[in-house]
Amino acid sequence: MRLFSRLMFVVLLSGCAVGNQYDYRSSSISLPLKATRNAGLILSVQDFRPYVQNGSKPANFVGLQRGGFGNPFTVTTSSGKPLAEDMAIAIARALSEVGYRVQTVPGTLPLQDLSAKAQGSAASRIVLLNVNEWKSDIFMSITVHCALVLKILNPAGAELAESSMKFEEEIGGAQMGGSKNSSVVSREFAKRIGYLFNKEEIRAALSL
Numbered sequence: 650m651r652l653f654s655r656l657m658f659v660v661l662l663s664g665c666a667v668g669n670q671y672d673y674r675s676s677s678i679s680l681p682l683k684a685t686r687n688a689g690l691i692l693s694v695q696d697f698r699p700y701v702q703n704g705s706k707p708a709n710f711v712g713l714q715r716g717g718f719g720n721p722f723t724v725t726t727s728s729g730k731p732l733a734e735d736m737a738i739a740i741a742r743a744l745s746e747v748g749y750r751v752q753t754v755p756g757t758l759p760l761q762d763l764s765a766k767a768q769g770s771a772a773s774r775i776v777l778l779n780v781n782e783w784k785s786d787i788f789m790s791i792t793v794h795c796a797l798v799l800k801i802l803n804p805a806g807a808e809l810a811e812s813s814m815k816f817e818e819e820i821g822g823a824q825m826g827g828s829k830n831s832s833v834v835s836r837e838f839a840k841r842i843g844y845l846f847n848k849e850e851i852r853a854a855l856s857l
Contacts, residue, residue: 670724671725671785672831673739674739675835676736676739680746682846684855687749687750688750688773689773691763691766692740693753695777695780696708696732696733698710706723709726709728709731710725710784711724711834712724712784712787714787714830719788727831733755733780734755740776740842749855749857772804774803774809776799778797778798778799779798781796782815789823791822791834797813799851809850811851812848814844814845
């Protein structure tokens with residue numbers, strides 16, 4: 650009976666591991682900011698994850714969900730769009746909620762192009778998030794791998810402030826069901842973005 654229960658658990662885990670998709674667009678990000686006027690921002694989220702850059706994983710890859718024997722299954726965004734695009738939507742919404750006028754620039758653009766867009770739209774700042782790593786790996790627990798760099802630039806492209814974080818951390822136990830794991834991981838993303846913006850230099854550079 651014990652062997653049968655263990656086998657059924659393995660089968661259940663395997664079934665829950667296939668075809669998972671996580672929703673990052675709906676992440677509820679609380680930012681420690683308040684725009685005093687309707688300041689314009691250019692927002693660019695750029696995906697530099699090495700396995701996306703070399704084409705071994707698609708841009709909508711967000712991590713792994715492992716089956717009962719630890720075998721990995723790919724997890725993608727629920728939108729089907731690139732992870733960087735979904736992150737940008739969530740961050741842009743959070744910035745808008747605290748009073749900024751946000752223009753999101755998709756894709757990976759060189760700094761001179763971002764600067765040209767900022768000057769052309771009379772934006773006061775460029776908000777640049779480089780995603781060097783972000784993925785979850787879920788088996789019996791949820792582990793997040795993260796390497797993010799947030800930069801605030803003036804319209805000419807000069808850097809005013811930088812905030813970064815890099816970690817590999819277990820954030821909790823795995824849940825039965827992709828939607829529950831999606832909620833846990835998207836909340837973790839929202840929390841970490843809030844930490845990046847909470848650095849004193851970042852807040853000062855965005856005090857507009």
